[in-house]
Amino acid sequence: xxxxxxxxxxxxxxxxxxxxxxxxxxxxxxxxxxxxxxxxxxxxxxxxxxxxxxxxxxxxxxxxxxxxxxxxxxxxxxxxxxxxxxxxxxxxxxxxxxxxxxxxxxxxxxxxxxxxxxxxxxxxxxxxxxxxxxxxxxxxxxxxxxxxxxxxxx
Amino acid sequence: xxxxxxxxxxxxxxxxxxxxxxxxxxxxxxxxxxxxxxxxxxxxxxxxxxxxxxxxxxxxxxxxxxxxxxxxxxxxxxxxxxxxxxxxxxxxxxxxxxxxxxxxxxxxxxxxxxxxxxxxxxxxxxxxxxxxxxxxxxxxxxxxxxxxxxxxxxxxxxxxxxxxxxxxxxxxxxxxxxxxxxxxxxxxxxxxxxxxxxxxxxxxxxxxxxxxxxxxxxxxxxxxxxxxxxxxxxxxxxxxxxxxxxxxxxxxxxxxxxxxxxxxxxxxxxxxxxxxxxxxxxxxxxxxxxxxxxxxxxxxxxxxxxxxxxxxxxxxxxxxxxxxxxxxxxxxxxxxxxxxxxxxxxxxxxxxxxxxxxxxxxxxxxxxxxxxxxxxxxxxxxxxxxxxxxxxxxxxxxxxxxxxxxxxxxxxxxxxx
Numbered sequence: 001x002x003x004x005x006x007x008x009x010x011x012x013x014x015x016x017x018x019x020x021x022x023x024x025x026x027x028x029x030x031x032x033x034x035x036x037x038x039x040x041x042x043x044x045x046x047x048x049x050x051x052x053x054x055x056x057x058x059x060x061x062x063x064x065x066x067x068x069x070x071x072x073x074x075x076x077x078x079x080x081x082x083x084x085x086x087x088x089x090x091x092x093x094x095x096x097x098x099x100x101x102x103x104x105x106x107x108x109x110x111x112x113x114x115x116x117x118x119x120x121x122x123x124x125x126x127x128x129x130x131x132x133x134x135x136x137x138x139x140x141x142x143x144x145x146x147x148x149x150x151x152x153x154x
Numbered sequence: 155x156x157x158x159x160x161x162x163x164x165x166x167x168x169x170x171x172x173x174x175x176x177x178x179x180x181x182x183x184x185x186x187x188x189x190x191x192x193x194x195x196x197x198x199x200x201x202x203x204x205x206x207x208x209x210x211x212x213x214x215x216x217x218x219x220x221x222x223x224x225x226x227x228x229x230x231x232x233x234x235x236x237x238x239x240x241x242x243x244x245x246x247x248x249x250x251x252x253x254x255x256x257x258x259x260x261x262x263x264x265x266x267x268x269x270x271x272x273x274x275x276x277x278x279x280x281x282x283x284x285x286x287x288x289x290x291x292x293x294x295x296x297x298x299x300x301x302x303x304x305x306x307x308x309x310x311x312x313x314x315x316x317x318x319x320x321x322x323x324x325x326x327x328x329x330x331x332x333x334x335x336x337x338x339x340x341x342x343x344x345x346x347x348x349x350x351x352x353x354x355x356x357x358x359x360x361x362x363x364x365x366x367x368x369x370x371x372x373x374x375x376x377x378x379x380x381x382x383x384x385x386x387x388x389x390x391x392x393x394x395x396x397x398x399x400x401x402x403x404x405x406x407x408x409x410x411x412x413x414x415x416x417x418x419x420x421x422x423x424x425x426x427x428x429x430x431x432x433x434x435x436x437x438x439x440x441x442x443x444x445x446x447x448x449x450x451x452x453x454x455x456x457x458x459x460x461x462x463x464x465x466x467x468x469x470x471x472x473x474x475x476x477x478x479x480x481x482x483x484x485x486x487x488x489x490x491x492x493x494x495x496x497x498x499x500x501x502x503x504x505x506x507x508x509x510x511x512x513x514x515x516x517x518x519x520x521x522x523x524x525x526x527x528x529x530x531x532x533x534x535x536x537x538x539x540x541x542x543x544x545x546x547x548x549x550x551x552x553x554x555x556x557x558x559x560x561x562x563x564x565x566x567x568x569x570x571x
Binding site: 087135142 | 355
């Protein structure tokens, strides 16, 4: 008999505790909604007023850093950090040169264009450029390339 | 919900909004009020530039190719240059500095100074337009580095292919008429221009570019202080409201946003006049050779050149179809006397029809009908010959440290099947 009473008291206690928790959660939710009425609004609606950037700053696709077009290999972040403050990355990607060429260009930018001392980073930058933007010997004149063929209708 | 202002604005109020918000951006970026906001012409986009879409910003055809955005360097393509007179939306942009942030045509002035004027003289733009006779010429302007991308070893800088050339109508007053009014001494050797664009560093004491031309070129009839291009105000990217135009010379000699001309008693020593800028070795050198500054000579007249503008490279036609070829040819200070095309890599050449220029320093139009003997891959090559009998080379011409003056024959691919 005593054991039965203890059992039902335990059961009642459990119910009271669970109900208490439910009431607290509901109260908390109501309070939160009062403070921040927008929490239940889907974030998609926010996007209509502030469009997300088209290209993520760090997106790399097929080995190329999408925002700059630079080959995403060791040292490219350092190139972005030191070179693209003053000129576009496509001034790099359209050019070609060996180690000596890029070193000379850096010297010239330091002497005349206000480029800062690159310190130890210069080696990393030059190695990156000389490897990924090396000159290509094409003879006295390269073949035509990247031809987009189309039917000519006259 | 702060959405009570949601409505559909009319086009003009939207434009006004865009304009005001752009002006606010400009003001924020420059850190100052935009002084001439009220006098900006309709459609003028205040160019603090950078991340804006250049095609919208400069009203350019989407097929133009952006080589650099600081400063703007944008090139055209051969098939976009088929018009006899280059329209603004197809014209290449080669800038050395940043486009002036505020331009007021109403208060624009042009100063004349230098060792060879008795005393400096200033003209307002309105005064120039009112006091001197207006002339219009079609003038070929080609970047000295057009074709640079083909040199080996590579020369640094913008890797122009073939699209850094234009031939628009320019209207203005003759520089020679104004120089006569200013009064110049017998000691005049060169003129140098100064402009309102700003150095990339933002340093107001540095000029992005200040080049010029020998006094004889300055006194030519076609050398203009121009304020119109193709009958309209010059577009902002091309030098609004006033630019120097010296056709036949590297286009860098035709200063944009012109506000001062110095008449010098020596070769002008402005920015980018010194070696190696816009200079080539005085004597031929081997590829990759180091050339001392004192052995570099200023480029004057551009070399003979031509461009096939129709059809676009990559045309596929049926065997038996005759192919029409069109294009333009120019030769700096000279005229083009002959134009030939070849479909067998220069083994044989066929003479084209070649029109005379509409005026001196304008490009000339050529055309031909070409037949192909059998199916296969062909290239059509064009070769112009100038009035001195000098032709375009088929291979890349003499290497030079900065990669100037590549006038190798242009060619297009054709498949006959």
